[in-house]
Each structure stands twice: as structure tokens, then as C-alpha cells.
Amino acid sequence: MDAEAIKALKGRYCNSLTDYSRFVTREVFIGDIPMGGNNPIRIQSMTTTNTMDTIGTVEQTIRMVDAGCEYVRITAPSIKEAQNLAEIKKELLNRGYKVPLVADIHFTPNAAEVAARIVEKVRVNPGNYADKKKFDQLEYTPSEYQAELDRIYSKFTPLVKICKEYGTAMRIGTNHGSLSDRIMSQYGDTPRGMVESAMEFMRMCEAQNYYNLVISMKSSNPQVMVQAYRMLVESMVAEGMNYPLHLGVTEAGDGEDGRIKSAVGIGTLLEDGLGDTVRVSLTEEPEYESPVAIALVNRYSLRSQKSKVESQKFEFDSKPQTHNPQPTYNPYEYVKRETYEANAFIGGHMVPRVVVDLSAKNLKDPAVLNDAGYLYNNLLDKYNMAEQSVDFVYLADSLPSFTLPGNLKQLYNYKTWQSLQSKTNCHPVYSLAEYVSATERDHALNLVKIKPADIESEEFGAIPLDKTLVFVLETDAVNGMQDQRGLFFKLQELGLDVPVIIKRSYPDSEFDMSKLGDITSPEEPISKLQLYAATDLGGLLVDGFGDGIWIDAPGIPTKTITSTAFGILQATRSRISKTEYISCPSCGRTLFDLQETTQMIRSRTSHLKGLKIGIMGCIVNGPGEMADADYGYVGAGPDKITLYRGKEVVQKNVSAGNALDQLIEIIKNDGNWIDPAL
Ligand code: SF4
Numbered sequence: 001m002d003a004e005a006i007k008a009l010k011g012r013y014c015n016s017l018t019d020y021s022r023f024v025t026r027e028v029f030i031g032d033i034p035m036g037g038n039n040p041i042r043i044q045s046m047t048t049t050n051t052m053d054t055i056g057t058v059e060q061t062i063r064m065v066d067a068g069c070e071y072v073r074i075t076a077p078s079i080k081e082a083q084n085l086a087e088i089k090k091e092l093l094n095r096g097y098k099v100p101l102v103a104d105i106h107f108t109p110n111a112a113e114v115a116a117r118i119v120e121k122v123r124v125n126p127g128n129y130a131d132k133k134k135f136d137q138l139e140y141t142p143s144e145y146q147a148e149l150d151r152i153y154s155k156f157t158p159l160v161k162i163c164k165e166y167g168t169a170m171r172i173g174t175n176h177g178s179l180s181d182r183i184m185s186q187y188g189d190t191p192r193g194m195v196e197s198a199m200e201f202m203r204m205c206e207a208q209n210y211y212n213l214v215i216s217m218k219s220s221n222p223q224v225m226v227q228a229y230r231m232l233v234e235s236m237v238a239e240g241m242n243y244p245l246h247l248g249v250t251e252a253g254d255g256e257d258g259r260i261k262s263a264v265g266i267g268t269l270l271e272d273g274l275g276d277t278v279r280v281s282l283t284e285e286p287e288y289e290s291p292v293a294i295a296l297v298n299r300y301s302l303r304s305q306k307s308k309v310e311s312q313k314f315e316f317d318s319k320p321q322t323h324n325p326q327p328t329y330n331p332y333e334y335v336k337r338e339t340y341e342a343n344a345f346i347g348g349h350m351v352p353r354v355v356v357d358l359s360a361k362n363l364k365d366p367a368v369l370n371d372a373g374y375l376y377n378n379l380l381d382k383y384n385m386a387e388q389s390v391d392f393v394y395l396a397d398s399l400p401s402f403t404l405p406g407n408l409k410q411l412y413n414y415k416t417w418q419s420l421q422s423k424t425n426c427h428p429v430y431s432l433a434e435y436v437s438a439t440e441r442d443h444a445l446n447l448v449k450i451k452p453a454d455i456e457s458e459e460f461g462a463i464p465l466d467k468t469l470v471f472v473l474e475t476d477a478v479n480g481m482q483d484q485r486g487l488f489f490k491l492q493e494l495g496l497d498v499p500v501i502i503k504r505s506y507p508d509s510e511f512d513m514s515k516l517g518d519i520t521s522p523e524e525p526i527s528k529l530q531l532y533a534a535t536d537l538g539g540l541l542v543d544g545f546g547d548g549i550w551i552d553a554p555g556i557p558t559k560t561i562t563s564t565a566f567g568i569l570q571a572t573r574s575r576i577s578k579t580e581y582i583s584c585p586s587c588g589r590t591l592f593d594l595q596e597t598t599q600m601i602r603s604r605t606s607h608l609k610g611l612k613i614g615i616m617g618c619i620v621n622g623p624g625e626m627a628d629a630d631y632g633y634v635g636a637g638p639d640k641i642t643l644y645r646g647k648e649v650v651q652k653n654v655s656a657g658n659a660l661d662q663l664i665e666i667i668k669n670d671g672n673w674i675d676p677a678l
Pocket residue numbers: 584585586587588589590591616617618619620
């Protein structure tokens with residue numbers, strides 16, 4: 001794209017909100033593997049070994065490359081590690097691996113200047129490249145602010161010159177948790193602050209005619225991360241820039257939570273057509289990260305790669321909402337779509353509801369509900385609810401031979417519902433045509449299945465509107481998320497505040513079902529379901545769309561569907577049902593075993609619903625890393641842990657053997673502890 005084409009996008013962050021269209025960026029060369037432009041979306045990851053351990057780092061790098069990693073990042077905390085990158089590179093070449101290496105730099109311009117002569121790319125953090133954080137809240141006059149920028153320019157310029165001379169690329173990698181005092185004082189820890197933090201460095205690079213840049217805006221909160229990347233693109237476009245984007249959710253955690261959180265953030269932006277390289281950060285072995293990133297990215301290789309700039313079919317507006325229901329869409333701020341409350345079942349200010357389909361299960365066995373979060377007690381013949389108990393079960397035309405719990409709503413196809421002798425707790429699901437011509441409707445709740453194209457139909461125009469109506473929004477489109485997003489815009493245009501359950505269907509053909517039951521790699525069906533659903537549903541929830549979700553995946557166990565649905569709601573912060581762990585992926589700076597420690601902390605705190613616990617291998621970026629956590633467990637030195645309450649240090653240098661007990665004591669003293677259920 002030339003400068004004129006970029007400017008034609010002014011005021012936008014993507015080519016289209018309702019169709020898949022990749023935002024074409026400048027091509028940047030990183031060794032032999034170019035990124036951006038029309039190149040494939042690249043996969044990358046980071047080592048967790050000590051950088052001075054040459055053979056350990058080389059062997060881990062090889063495992064990562066064999067798993068699909070195209071660039072490998074290695075930490076360089078000081079000059080000696082930066083120098084050792086040459087040994088690592090040499091050994092990799094000896095073993096036939098030419099993968100481009102990226103040096104990860106925090107605080108140490110001198111290490112960056114060494115590394116930039118050795119590796120293909122350096123990552124700098126604009127929050128700490130030339131700033132030692134003092135955590136001062138200063139007021140800057142315009143001239144003082146400019147003087148700060150001048151100071152940074154003189155510290156940063158030598159690196160830019162070396163990169164130009166050696167053909168080294170650079171990532172300007174902003175992190176929500178490590179913004180400089182200057183940015184914090186001016187913007188707070190906001191998406192705007194993150195964007196400005198990078199833009200200042202980008203302008204300095206351009207002032208020196210250096211354009212070999214890649215940009216990232218990471219946060220452990222997918223909502224913040226999505227808003228920051230979108231705002232970055234809009235800001236770049238306004239200044240005639242189109243640098244490639246490195247996407248990542250930082251400190252995403254492990255297992256299902258880590259995958260879902262990553263997919264909500266990364267997947268949403270991929271749907272927007274943004275992103276040229278992806279790094280999934282998991283608190284797991286680094287070779288497990290690339291398959292997850294590949295599964296996320298591969299969906300888009302099937303879509304049409306439209307590079308032309310399309311007209312945007314729906315305008316968005318970042319001004320405050322003033323009408324009711326809200327008429328505009330703000331991609332830079334979370335605003336929940338306003339809907340009415342349908343008889344205290346769904347919509348309004350209620351948290352999004354969860355629907356699962358049990359119609360093909362054994363409805364003679366009360367224990368069938370265990371996987372939907374209702375634990376059946378055989379002796380007492382009663383159910384216990386859990387934090388992740390679904391709200392509705394869809395039974396289609398199947399009738400259970402036992403009594404379901406009173407707080408669980410049953411959904412039946414219209415004709416079957418009509419024939420029920422007792423309709424208590426039972427509600428009908430109609431096709432649009434059935435609803436329009438129905439001779440009988442429920443007095444409490446009527447669910448009507450629609451697809452986005454239905455809104456143009458005569459039947460839709462004839463739909464009886466009252467506060468029992470809820471739409472179940474389906475889609476057959478390959479670009480289903482944008483298709484469904486388009487429907488939300490149309491409902492807004494029409495001023496319809498009907499609650500919407502977003503339904504996505506994943507037939508067995510989406511996965512290789514022959515492998516089900518033998519889950520050994522993140523490419524297996526369960527992982528794919530988690531990634532796809534988190535992208536498709538998370539991408540709408542993160543913008544405030546949707547009053548409920550329904551994942552329809554006949555080949556996937558109900559238990560997985562239930563936990564995935566609640567995981568997506570948790571990651572989008574729309575319904576909290578469990579403890580959240582913000583754990584870093586670890587790297588060469590790590591001071592304890594992240595995976596083991598995360599499991600240990602989880603085993604004693606996983607019942608503390610709503611609490612966010614940060615688990616960091618080191619405090620490289622200062623207490624800002626705790627921006628999104630209620631409590632923190634952070635490596636301070638060998639066998640030394642520092643404990644945080646938010647950004648406040650509560651206990652320093654506690655021995656690792658006592659640290660978890662001490663953390664629990666702090667939580668108890670704050671009144672935030674409950675005993676686990678027996
Ligand atoms: S917080 Fe974790 S990943 Fe980040 S630098 Fe420290 S140890 Fe490495």
C-alpha cells in the first residue's frame with residue numbers, strides 16, 4: 001500500500017467490519033523470512049532457557065522450529081547474554097537451522113546494541129528502553145515532555161543506526177504493564193497510552209529513515225489488548241504508516257485458560273484482518289505454543305485474501321453514547337449493547353447466559369447433567385449447582401425421563417413444546433417462519449432462530465415484538481464472526497433492543513474426529529474447538545455484543561463445551577466464574593519453575609472466584625506488571641519471592657517454601673478468602 005492508499009483508510013482501524021479483508025502492511029525483512037505485506041501470517045515464540053546455556057537454548061530452539069516456529073526470541077538481559085547469541089547462532093547453523101533470532105531487551109541499550117549486530121531482529125520495550133521507572137506521578141509541561149523525548153532520542157539513536165547498518169529489524173513492543181512514568185503521567189495505563197508509547201519510538205525511527213519495524217501492544221487483558229491494537233492501526237494510518245503487527249496476549253496462563261484467553265485477543269484481531277505474526281504465550285514448554293498459533297492462523301488461509309481497500313459498510317464512532325438503544329459501535333472502548341431483560345431470564349444487565357445441547361445424550365440418566373454443571377447426588381436425589389452451571393439446556397424433541405433442577409431452563413423445538421403436558425420451566429425455540437405464524441406462544445420466553453440475511457426478509461418485518469422475544473443468531477458464513485457482527489449493526493440501525501444468544505456450530509468435519517479421545521497435541525479437536533469458539537464468540541463479546549452463547553459441537557464432550565463457554569465469558573470479562581491466573585510464559589530471566597509453581601498456587605486458590613493472581617518469573621517491568629492482578633507472586637531472586645497486593649509490595653524476599661502460605665494469609669487478612677467446599 002502506498003501512502004495515498006493508507007490515507008484513504010483514515011479514521012478506520014480495518015478494511016471491513018463485515019467481511020474478512022486483511023489489512024496489508026509494509027513488508028519487513030527479518031533474515032530470510034519476510035513479514036507483512038502479502039506474506040503468510042508468521043508464527044513465533046520465545047525460549048525459556050538461560051541464554052548462557054548455549055546447548056540448552058539451541059536444543060530448545062530446534063524443538064520450537066520443528067513445531068512450526070518461524071522466528072525465535074531469546075532474552076538478552078545484559079551484554080554477556082547478547083554476546084552469547086553469536087554462539088547460539090553459530091551452533092544452530094552447525095546443526096542446519098537458519099531460523100531468524102530475535103533478542104529481547106529490557107532496560108539495557110548496551111545489550112541491544114551488541115545484539116543488533118548479531119541477530120536478525122531486536123525487540124525493545126518503549127516503556128523501559130531509556131527509562132528507569134521511578135513510579136513518579138509527574139506533571140509535564142509541553143517543553144518538559146519534549147525534553148524527555150529529546151533525551152530518549154539520543155539514547156535510542158545509536159541502536160537505530162546499528163540496525164540500519166546491519167539490516168536488523170526491530171520490534172517496538174509495548175506492554176500494558178510496563179509503560180514509562182512519562183506515558184503513565186500523561187495517559188494512565190490506557191490503550192491510548194500504549195499506542196502513544198510506541199508511536200513516539202516509531203516517529204524517532206522514521207526521523208532517521210529507518211522503517212524495518214514491527215509493532216506490538218500486549219496486555220494480559222484481551223479487551224485492553226484488542227482496543228490498543230485497533231487504536232494503533234488508526235493512529236498509524238493517520239500518520240501514513242502501516243507497519244506489520246505482532247499479535248499476542250501476554251501472561252495468558254496455561255492449558256484451556258491460556259488457549260481461550262489467547263484466542264479471544266489474537267483471534268478477534270485476526271478476524272478484523274489485522275496481524276502479520278502471532279506469538280501465543282503459554283505457561284508451558286515453548287514448543288507447545290506454535291501449534292496453537294498455527295491453529296489460530298490457519299483458518300484465515302482458507303478465506304479470500306482480499307488486499308484491496310473495501311468501503312466500510314458500517315461506520316463506527318468513538319463519541320459517547322447518547323441514544324437508547326445505543327446507535328453506534330465503539331471499537332476502542334467496551335460498551336455493552338443495550339437490550340431489554342426478557343422476564344428475568346436473559347438480557348438487560350444480566351450476565352451472558354450459557355446454552356448447551358443435550359438432545360442427543362442419555363436423557364434417562366440424571367447424571368447427564370453433571371457435565372453441564374449440575375452435580376447429581378444419587379443418595380439425596382438432588383442436584384448441586386456449581387459456578388459453571390449452564391442456564392439453558394436445549395433438548396430439541398427429546399424428553400427426559402427424570403425431573404430437571406428447578407433453576408435450569410429447558411428449551412424444546414416449538415412443535416414438541418406445544419405437545420408438553422407441563423410447560424413449567426420449558427420454553428420454545430422457533431424458526432422465524434414458525435414464530436411469525438405460531439398459534440401459541442410462551443408467555444415468558446420465546447427463542448427465535450435467525451441468520452443475518454433474514455433481517456431483509458418479509459417474515460422478519462412481520463415478527464411480533466414483545467419482551468418475551470430473544471433471537472438465537474446463527475450463521476453459515478465462512479466469515480461467521482463478521483456476518484454476525486453485521487447483524488448487530490443492523491439491529492442497532494433498526495433500534496431493536498432484542499436480546500441475542502450467539503450460536504456457533506462446529507460440525508465434526510471441522511476437526512479430525514478420528515483423533516478424539518487421544519488428545520496429545522494442541523491441534524486436536526478439543527483444542528481447536530476452544531480456539532475457534534473463543535475467536536468467534538469472544539470477538540463479539542469483547543465489543544459488548546451478545547446476551548448469551550451457544551456452542552453447538554456434536555462431536556465434542558459436553559463437559560468441554562461447558563468449560564469452554566464459561567472460559568470465553570471469563571476471558572472477555574463478561575461473566576466471572578473462576579479464579580484468573582495471569583502467569584508469564586517464563587524466559588531466561590525466570591527465577592523459579594513457573595509451571596510447577598502455577599499448579600501449586602492453582603491447587604490452593606482455584607475456588608476463589610473472581611480473584612486475579614499474577615504469577616511472574618521476575619519483576620522485569622516493575623509493579624506495573626500487576627496492573628491487571630489483585631495479588632502477585634513474583635520472583636525476586638534465587639529462592640526469593642515478593643508478594644503484591646495490586647501494585648503494592650506487601651512482603652519482600654519471602655522464601656519460596658513459605659511464599660504461598662504467606663500469600664494466602666494476605667488474602668485472608670484482606671477478607672477475600674473463603675474456605676474451599678469439601
Ligand atoms: S515476567 Fe516472566 S517472561 Fe517476563 S521477563 Fe520475567 S520471567 Fe521472563
